[in-house]
Amino acid sequence: VDRGRGTVHDVPDQLGMLKSVSKAAYRVRSPENIVGILSQAATQALTPPTGPVSVEIPIDIQRTYVPRPAGLTDFKLPLCPPVQPDSRGLDELSEMAATAKRPMLWLGNGAKHAGPEVKRFADMGFGIVTSLAGRGVISEEHPLVLGCLKDTPQAEEFYQTVDLLIIAGSRVRGHETREFDLRLPSRRIQIDIDPSANGRTYSTDLFLCADAKLALSGLAQRLEGKLQIENNFTEEFKSLKHKAMTAYKSSLGPYGSFPERLRAVTPKDVLWVRDITLNNSTWGNRIFPVYGPRDSVYALGAGIGLGIAHGIGAAIAAPNRKVLCMCGDGGFFMGFAEFWTAAQEEADLVFLIMNDGGYGVIKHIQDTFHDGRHYFSDFANPNLEGCA
Secondary structure (H helix, E strand, O other): OOOOOOOOOOOOOHHHHHHHOOOEEEEOOOHHHHHHHHHHHHHHHHOOOOOOEEEEOOHHHHOOOOOOOOOOOOOOOOOOOOOOOOHHHHHHHHHHHOOOOOEEEEEOHHHOOOHHHHHHHHHHOOEEEEOOOOOOOOOOOOOOEEEOOOOOHHHHHHHOOOOEEEEEOOOOOHHHOOOOOOOOOOOEEEEEOOHHHOOOOOOOOEEEEOOHHHHHHHHHHHHOOOOOOOOOHHHHHHHHHHHHHHHHHHOOHHHOOHHHHHHHOOOOOOEEEEOOOHHHHHHHOOOOOOOOOOOEEEOOOOOOOOHHHHHHHHHHHOOOOOEEEEEEHHHHHHOOHHHHHHHHOOOOEEEEEEOOOEOHHHHHHHHHHOOOOOOOOEOOOOOHHHHO
16 A cells, blocks of 8 residues: 555555544554554544544455454453543532523533433523534423524524523534524533533633533532522523424425424334435424434534435444435435445335435525526436335
């Protein structure tokens, strides 16, 4: 590899390419190192902040016989325990939070495992919003969970009356805050396992580097029975949820009632998988109700064409649950070869194809920024019913 001799997979600086799209990337340089590198890569991928790790194995090493290492049968990854919150840091956070009369939580994927702890905050009267990746930390049926309508005009107006926002396990990324133009509550606490998250997107008054579940547990223990939340705050938040949902549905035209009707005919624990499609961007990501922390599967980086593969993976990983996979016709045909994989593996999933005869997101961009001049965004599809 990297010798320019035209051997299989001899791509210039392939390792550099892998590093650019991975949390880390490794090259196996000798057969004896394979198990150690794979162990290290898997450990790093699963260590928060989690992320994909790539391993490059040159073709000559792939062809080399390696004896099975001793002890592999009982092998376990050497994962580090969750990062414990500093008790003094928790005390500082609790002192600040104890003065709040109108508090809220903003939850991301890093808090996905903290459902019971989040429920304690809801019971105390906290209003709750989530990032796209944080949906389902606590069921969106809960009256104090606004879910993913966090950047609506109604929510932004309400934020100006909130005196504390606790951000847990979320990057508060630009794509979900109108590129940081969304006006959040002015007083903010952030909890994140990644120390570099401190102030990276929005400034914070206090930052605690810790596992979100452990930190929220410790904070809830210090706050329960001590908060004096305004009597009308919870009712105002419930009203906000109703107003934001009603206004958002009214903006969707004929699709305003569709998510609710679709939800009514799917199992409560359905795995809701989506490709990148205009319908997902408008209602799939926002108002199709999500009830559990592992119920929503979505390519957060907005890479089109992954829907079928994600649906197959979800169906195989959770064979006792139903999978509903929504794709646009553009994304569906990008990954069309995997349609046969789904059939071959007998994956139990249903595809919902939103067919508008082209790349709807691209058309929308062309309409918005290029006076409706459409280039290379329309195409003739094969017969989808025939494919089914």
